[in-house]
Amino acid sequence: MGEDLADLYENAPCGYLSLSPDGRIVKVNRTLIDWLGTSSDKLVGESFHSLLSFGGRIAYETHMAPLLRLQGFVHELALDLLDTEGGKLPVIANAAEKRGPDGEHLFTRLTVFKAVDRRTYERGLVAAKSEAEAKAAAEHDIAVLREQFIAVLGHDLRNPLMALAAGVRMIGERETLSGRGRLVVAEMGASVSRAQALIENVLDFARGRLGEGLALNRDKERPLKPVLEQVVAEIRAIAPDRKIITRFSIEQPVDCDPERIAQLASNLLGNAITHGAPGLPIELEAYTAEGEFVLSVANGGVPIPPAARAQLFQPFFRGAVRRSQQGLGLGLFIVDEIAKAHGGSMEVSSSEEETRFTFSMPN
């Protein structure tokens, strides 16, 4: 038995709709009539707009109708057709203009497929996307707030710590103490120094994250050697039982921020104290050479595993092996930031013999 084309049109598994150039329905198939729960009499002669929701009508007039005129077809329109009870039937439609021999617009034909499940799925996707975007935006806001909080807290902690440091120093220098008392005061002094250093790191980190970057106060005139000697003296006060060897050969003036270089050296030495083998000496070397300034700190002990080396300069990174309270893991991150701010870089080498952090910058 041959296919019946009239029946195919009327009862195809999709809806057919033909519109006149002014947008009135001139022909519609049985399938679409059944989907909409209406009759042919009611539909023919009506404006296509009457089948569309308000939003659909505006979108059809402003986007789809112009597109049809311009290119003769539009594919994959997502529309909601209104049925007789006011319900919405989500459909996907392809549309094409039937044009006469001289290009005149005769009809607009639409082929319509039900898209209930597909639309539900698409709406779910869109909802999930907006939800994820809202969540990410909220988290970003919280992160900024948290960093601002850290910056303010760190800043406000500086003053009481400074008072504490001055008080401890005064007791140590002027008060008569027992041997045990002197020991306790020295440890208190070391702890306060360490707390101050941690807060400086936190503040620098927060500043960097808040987009202010690390500010440099370059001073070529100020000799660097006394600044570094002062750092070593402070570290020795904190860890009197550790041996620190220094080798300075700073022949040319260095175009750097001396305070920042002191912070870099202090962080590296503090690191060497924490991670280096207690019985082995720590070495601080600084020299100027042809066109560069190099500063390095070396210690003996267990080498840093190669896998960890790549992450050393990430904020909040702490080695897997921990012996003591090590702080936040910001020290090396700040060191790296200081190096970058000077147009320089940090390198690390680590073997059974020694672990060495080297800062070099063009000079």
Next chain:
Amino acid sequence: MVIRRNNVNISGAGSRAMMFSHGFGCDQNMWTEVARKFEPDFRVILFDHVGAGRSDLTAYDPAKYARLEGYAEDVVEIGRALQLKDAIFVGHSVSAMIGALATLQAPGMFSELIMVGPSPRYVDDGDYVGGFLHAQVEELLEFLADNHLGWSAAMAPAIMGNPDRPELGVKLANSFCATDPEIARQFARTTFFSDNRADLPRLAARTLVLQCREDIIAPPCVGEYVHAQIPNSEYVLLDATGHCPNLSAPEKVTAAIRAFV
């Protein structure tokens, strides 16, 4: 910069300039048919609003384009770049008001304003009939959120997740009227919640209001209102239906413009 940002295309032979501006939902292609007819006598300028067609999507600034004045600033910038003086501005739909605002921002740039299907306010307000209810505009915005109509061709590879291999991106069927869906939604919000009624009496340019019958976006009563409010204006009701006579009846639009200029 401006020329690239707004994908400005210049053609024609005349000394006087005629700038055509598209409305919401399409791009400069909707003016091609009409604009071509003026090329022998005018310097014809076509462009895409930022966010539509082949404009520079990275130039889209949600704050700037939340007001029609932002779009008018672009028109004025294009006019300055092309050193326009006493030119003719032809704006369809929302672009009619954008052009009106541009004449206020830069007096002398356009001496004649042709408004095709204009509306100074789409939402009804007291005695004023714009033809839209507030809730209906909200429904339209919802519809646009639902609909992926007119994905920009420039965005397709990125959407498909292969920006470095564009051949893997879908070849988009629609080569006209492309727009980023999110920008389309924001443009709809700017357009359909605009209210520029107070600007109409201030217009100094000689103005033609072209109105269609059975236009659901800008019904004839709105066109008549615009005509009544603009001091130096003429009103022509075209024998055409729908909102886009520049596409459904280009020869009638062409004739009306020619008669006016």
